[in-house]
Amino acid sequence: MLTISVHGISLHANVGLYEEEKITGNDFEIDVDVNVAAIHSDNFPFIDYSIINELVCEAFRQPGEVLEQFVKTIHGSVKEKFAEAATVKVVVRKLHPPMDGKIKYAQVAFEG
Numbered sequence: 001m002l003t004i005s006v007h008g009i010s011l012h013a014n015v016g017l018y019e020e021e022k023i024t025g026n027d028f029e030i031d032v033d034v035n036v037a038a039i040h041s042d043n044f045p046f047i048d049y050s051i052i053n054e055l056v057c058e059a060f061r062q063p064g065e066v067l068e069q070f071v072k073t074i075h076g077s078v079k080e081k082f083a084e085a086a087t088v089k090v091v092v093r094k095l096h097p098p099m100d101g102k103i104k105y106a107q108v109a110f111e112g
Contacts (some may be wrong), residue, residue, distance in 0.1 A: 001086065002038035004047040006056075007031040013060040015070075021098065029105070030056050031091040032074065036084050047082055055081060067092045067108035075110055087111055 009032075014025040032052050036045040055077040059070055075090045082088075089111035097106045 001035050002044055004034045004036070004049055004052075005032065006049045006052045009053060009056050011057065011060055015060065015064045016094075017065045018098070026097070027095040028060065028070075029093040029095060030070075030074070031089075032056065032078060033089040033111075034078060034082055034085045035087045035089075036082075037086055045084055047085075051081060052078060067094060067106065071108050071110045075112070 009030040010027065011030075012025050012027050014022050016022060016026050034047050034052065036047060038044050056074055059073045059077065062073070064070055064073075070092050071090050074092070075088055078088045078090070079085055089109065091107060091109040093105040093107045095105050097103055
């Protein structure tokens with residue numbers, strides 16, 4: 001199995017559950033892992049990680065409220081674009097969510 005990873009995609013987006021988040025926005029960090037079968041040969045599968053980054057950025061240009069929605073959108077887009085993927089793992093973190101206390105991040109992950 002060959003794993004192509006793009007980790008630490010950082011962006012700011014005006015999305016969130018609360019009205020203030022839709023105005024001021026939040027900072028997010030996204031990790032994507034794409035696993036493809038690799039036969040022992042000179043021709044490994046090619047997954048263009050710049051396209052993965054584009055799919056993540058496009059997902060956050062759309063309106064949304066919860067992390068689960070973005071995980072599902074990104075996962076579906078990556079699986080659609082790279083049909084040869086055996087599994088795709090997407091992790092979305094909201095950095096310093098607006099809650100009481102000092103919280104580094106809230107995170108949702110999906111692999112399938």
